[in-house]
Amino acid sequence: MGKTLLQKVWDLHKVRTLPTGPTQLFIGLHLIHEVTTPQAFDALRQRGWKVARPDRTFATVDHIVPTRQRQRPFLDVMAEDMIASLERNCRDFGIPLYDIGDDRQGIVHVIGPELGLTQPGLTIACGDSHTSTHGAFGAVAFGIGTSQVRDVLASQCIAIEPLKMRRIRVTGQLPRGVYAKDVILTIIQRLGVGGGNGYAYEYAGDTIERMAMDARMTICNMSIEGGARVGYVNPDETTFTYLEGRPFVPQGEAFERAKAWWRSMASDRDAVYDDEVEIRAAELTPVVTWGTNPGQSIGITSKVPAPVGGDRQSIADSLTFMGLTAGQPIAGMKIDVAFIGSCTNGRLSDLREAARIVRGHHVAKGVKALVVPGSVSVQRAAEREGLDATFREAGFEWRDAGCSMCLGMNPDKLEGNQVCAASSNRNFKGRQGSPTGRTLLMSPAMVAAAAITGVVTDVREMVEEVPAGVR
Amino acid sequence: MDAEKIQIIEGRALPMRGEDIDTDRIMPARFLKSITFEGLEQHVFEDDRLEATRSEHLHPFDDPKYQGASILIANRNFGSGSSREHAPQGLRRWGIRAIVGESFAEIFFGNSLMMGLACVTASASDIEALMSLVERDPQARLKVDLKAGTCAAPGLTVPVSIPEHVRDTLMTGAWDTTGLLLDHYEQVNAVSARLPYLSGFSSSPR
Numbered sequence: 001m002g003k004t005l006l007q008k009v010w011d012l013h014k015v016r017t018l019p020t021g022p023t024q025l026f027i028g029l030h031l032i033h034e035v036t037t038p039q040a041f042d043a044l045r046q047r048g049w050k051v052a053r054p055d056r057t058f059a060t061v062d063h064i065v066p067t068r069q070r071q072r073p074f075l076d077v078m079a080e081d082m083i084a085s086l087e088r089n090c091r092d093f094g095i096p097l098y099d100i101g102d103d104r105q106g107i108v109h110v111i112g113p114e115l116g117l118t119q120p121g122l123t124i125a126c127g128d129s130h131t132s133t134h135g136a137f138g139a140v141a142f143g144i145g146t147s148q149v150r151d152v153l154a155s156q157c158i159a160i161e162p163l164k165m166r167r168i169r170v171t172g173q174l175p176r177g178v179y180a181k182d183v184i185l186t187i188i189q190r191l192g193v194g195g196g197n198g199y200a201y202e203y204a205g206d207t208i209e210r211m212a213m214d215a216r217m218t219i220c221n222m223s224i225e226g227g228a229r230v231g232y233v234n235p236d237e238t239t240f241t242y243l244e245g246r247p248f249v250p251q252g253e254a255f256e257r258a259k260a261w262w263r264s265m266a267s268d269r270d271a272v273y274d275d276e277v278e279i280r281a282a283e284l285t286p287v288v289t290w291g292t293n294p295g296q297s298i299g300i301t302s303k304v305p306a307p308v309g310g311d312r313q314s315i316a317d318s319l320t321f322m323g324l325t326a327g328q329p330i331a332g333m334k335i336d337v338a339f340i341g342s343c344t345n346g347r348l349s350d351l352r353e354a355a356r357i358v359r360g361h362h363v364a365k366g367v368k369a370l371v372v373p374g375s376v377s378v379q380r381a382a383e384r385e386g387l388d389a390t391f392r393e394a395g396f397e398w399r400d401a402g403c404s405m406c407l408g409m410n411p412d413k414l415e416g417n418q419v420c421a422a423s424s425n426r427n428f429k430g431r432q433g434s435p436t437g438r439t440l441l442m443s444p445a446m447v448a449a450a451a452i453t454g455v456v457t458d459v460r461e462m463v464e465e466v467p468a469g470v471r
Numbered sequence: 472m473d474a475e476k477i478q479i480i481e482g483r484a485l486p487m488r489g490e491d492i493d494t495d496r497i498m499p500a501r502f503l504k505s506i507t508f509e510g511l512e513q514h515v516f517e518d519d520r521l522e523a524t525r526s527e528h529l530h531p532f533d534d535p536k537y538q539g540a541s542i543l544i545a546n547r548n549f550g551s552g553s554s555r556e557h558a559p560q561g562l563r564r565w566g567i568r569a570i571v572g573e574s575f576a577e578i579f580f581g582n583s584l585m586m587g588l589a590c591v592t593a594s595a596s597d598i599e600a601l602m603s604l605v606e607r608d609p610q611a612r613l614k615v616d617l618k619a620g621t622c623a624a625p626g627l628t629v630p631v632s633i634p635e636h637v638r639d640t641l642m643t644g645a646w647d648t649t650g651l652l653l654d655h656y657e658q659v660n661a662v663s664a665r666l667p668y669l670s671g672f673s674s675s676p677r
Contacts, residue, residue: 012666015658020645021636024652026662028669036555038506049649052659056669064504078504085506119668129554129578143578145556147585147648155652157659160581161634193491194548197577227551229577250672257672293491293551314490407500407553428495428552435499435518 002268004165005121005234006200009140009265013123015157022159028122029056029139030152031108032095034086035063035409036127040150041089052156054094058117059086061099062107064409067372067399070100079410093153106375106401109133109343113217114377116246120235120262125152130343130425132223135232136216137239138265140200142229163230164198164274169205172281177460179353180215181345181423181443183207185287185297187279188226193295196228199275202267203233207281213242214349221344222425225294234266286459288330289427289441291318296427297441300458304328321429322438323417331456333440336418338369338451339432340396340444342406345423346374350444351382354423355390357448357462363395364454370397370412372404396451408433421450474644477587480569480615482541484624485531486602492545493552494579498561500553511557512564532565536609542622544601545572550579559583569615571622571631573598584637587646591615593622597629617642 003011015024030053037059044051051057064079074080083100090097098104104111109130112118120138124131129143148158170183188195201223208216216233223231233239240259243249250258285299296318298304306326307316319326324333340346340354351371363369371391373379379401382388388398405412406424413433414420420432420439427439440456449457502514516532523530531537543562549572550558559582562570569589583590593601604624605611614623615631617638622631633641640646652659663669 013662015662016655018648018651020640020643020651021634024659026659026666028666035503039508039556042507043649047649049653053663076504082504082506122668127554129552143554145554145559145578145582145585147556147582151649151652154649155656155659156663157652159648159652161636193551194574194576197548197574224552224578227548227576254672258668261667261672293493295491311490317489407495409500409504426493426495426552428493429522430499430518431495433501435521 001272002270004202004267004271004273005138005232005265006140006163006165006202006230009121009123010162018159022161024157025123025160027125027152027156027158029117029124030156031112031124031126032057032059032149033063033108033128034061034082036146037089037149038082038085039146040153041093043150044153049154051093051095051153056156057095057153059090059095059097060105060108060111061086063403063407065100065402066410067402067404067412070400072100076411103376106377107343107346107403109221110347110374110378113137113213114246114375116243116249119243119249120239121265125158129224130221132229132231133217133221133343135220135223135230136213138232138235138262140230140232143224163200165202166196166199166275166277167202167204167273168277168279170203170207170279170281171205172207174207174281174284177286177445177463178284179443179445180211180218182284182287183279183281184219184222185289185294185441186284188222188295189297191226191277193225193293194227196223196226199228200230200232201226201228203231208233209236212349213238214347217347218344222294225425235262286443286446288446288456290322290324290330291315292321292427292429294425294427294441298330300331302330304330331458333456334419334454335367335421335440335450335456337414337420338363338367338447339405339420339422339424340370340447341372341374341404342424343374343403344425345444346372346378348378348381350423351378351387354444354448355387357445357459358394358396358452359390361394361452363451367451367454369395369451370399370405372399373401375401405432407431421447421456423447474647475587476644477589477641478617480542480589481612482568483539483610484542484544484601484605484613485537485540486544486605487531488546488602490547491551492549494550494555494558495552497550497558498555503555503557508557508560508564511561515561515565539566541566541568542613542615543567543570544598544605545570546598547573549575551576554578554582556582559586559588563588571598571601571615584640584646585648587641589615589617589633589641591622591631591633593629593631600627601629
């Protein structure tokens with residue numbers, strides 16, 4: 001009987017079964033940032049522990065960094081405190097830090113792949129639930145809490161329960177104007193926001209196989225929104241081509257050996273899964289969330305649901321919060337803010353696709369629109385292509401790299417009950433920094449379309465070609 | 472760090488109705504902007520509480536009759552979303568020692584265990600019965616017994632589930648994992664020695 005990638009990676013990294021039951025798993029790469037680590041470093045100091053593998057630990061700043069006026073000290077005293085704390089911790093414990101001003105700074109899940117730190121066959125941990133993003137490379141990547149960050153810092157291991165496997169096969173050609181974001185939002189809508197609890201998701205099928213790495217990252221990124229802590233795509237030539245030549249990727253003969261090993265880690269053809277789900281790409285449409293969790297979404301041509309069935313209370317609550325009426329079409333809903341960015345959709349191909357929609361148009365009157373590249377590297381690459389000019393000419397603000405308005409921990413926040421068309425990952429109440437702010441999740445192209453028209457808009461009316469990111 | 476042995480959690484309860492309550496709601500992100508967990512108890516469900524106040528409702532966490540509760544009763548997929556440990560930290564510091572829910576999000580469940588906050592599950596109908604009982608009689612004392620696998624209230628005892636190893640971990644006080652992970656470190660070194668990516672793929676492939 002064959003093995004899945006998860007089983008192979010698990011077996012290889014398993015240290016032992018702990019006397020308390022869970023598996024002790026070695027972590028091949030630990031990524032850290034300013035928000036979920038200070039208390040973990042404090043615990044190390046209190047107990048007199050060292051960082052076990054500073055050579056396998058990498059830090060950057062993303063969650064609270066301003067996206068303009070980045071001179072130090074930051075205007076926000078608490079943000080300055082957190083950055084200073086991370087700087088001190090990295091210095092004291094010998095951890096490389098890609099700080100403000102470094103060309104390698106960016107959202108932790110964007111820079112890991114860019115630098116080639118993220119590779120197939122690794123176990124990866126980070127104190128952030130979107131760590132599942134790295135699964136796009138065939139890594140097994142876990143979002144962890146601060147106590148587990150302490151565990152990894154001190155021991156380079158975590159204690160974890162084995163996961164069940166669900167394979168989600170996406171097959172067929174995606175229609176024009178339909179993107180990876182629409183695929184994952186559809187998956188979450190069908191399986192539920194808690195449907196993946198206890199599972200790792202393997203995304204497979206020819207649609208996924210044809211996707212570029214950026215699109216695969218979008219899919220894996222939102223695994224956690226479906227309750228699955230881990231999501232991955234088997235590594236293939238697309239993965240290897242992306243990795244070749246990146247700073248932390250071996251070169252020459254070592255790269256050939258790496259490729260052979262990476263290939264061997266992919267799931268076997270006769271691997272067995274606990275559950276299988278099939279999604280037909282041709283049936284998909286652009287998706288928009290209408291509610292207050294990422295599972296509450298509909299196709300762009302659909303109407304907002306009525307509060308019926310077992311979920312009637314949560315549907316009713318969400319409708320009230322969003323100011324929507326059952327039966328109302330989602331298309332045409334007025335927006336106040338358009339946000340393009342985040343670890344879900346803040347990479348170069350996302351910005352290219354949004355720019356393609358924006359070119360020759362202008363942001364609608366009364367709409368605040370901003371583009372926040374996922375990393376300095378994405379920002380520079382976009383600027384080399386002139387995308388910044390395209391966005392600026394259209395009335396968008398062009399910002400510096402960070403998490404920004406995905407979670408509103410920096411000055412980029414919604415105000416009052418503004419409605420935001422967002423390319424990010426969570427539409428939870430209060431998520432974008434205003435307790436009454438309202439978030440509509442959609443693809444970057446859909447955000448661009450909404451920014452131009454001022455209302456939720458079917459991007460298929462604005463694109464003629466098959467999207468570049470998924471071709 | 473204290474490694475308290477936890478078997479029985481007893482006290483008054485607080486019903487927190489709603490499916491898929493996410494950690495952004497339990498602890499809004501602006502309260503993560505601190506280098507300690509201190510004071511988080513003041514901000515549990517802060518935005519929900521403000522919203523309730525504005526609409527002249529009383530949020531359970533503001534309701535005088537639930538003050539001092541140590542057992543939270545929750546519905547499906549409690550603690551979904553962000554991995555922020557600040558959410559269970561806030562609840563724990565507020566005084567919650569156990570959560571009885573229909574189900575929990577995985578990261579939240581694990582984070583809670585790491586601080587000795589017991590999360591146990593019960594059926595939807597039993598959760599509804601417990602919530603109704605506590606809403607009728609907020610002074611009712613509940614008793615979650617991990618060993619017996621029960622949650623007992625006056626006139627109502629329901630079965631609760633917890634994975635066996637999680638139960639043992641709590642009952643033996645072994646929920647502080649770092650020490651365990653550092654034991655037998657030669658085994659960790661043996662694993663790292665067999666990982667080709669840690670030697671730069673310098674030898675032939677495995």
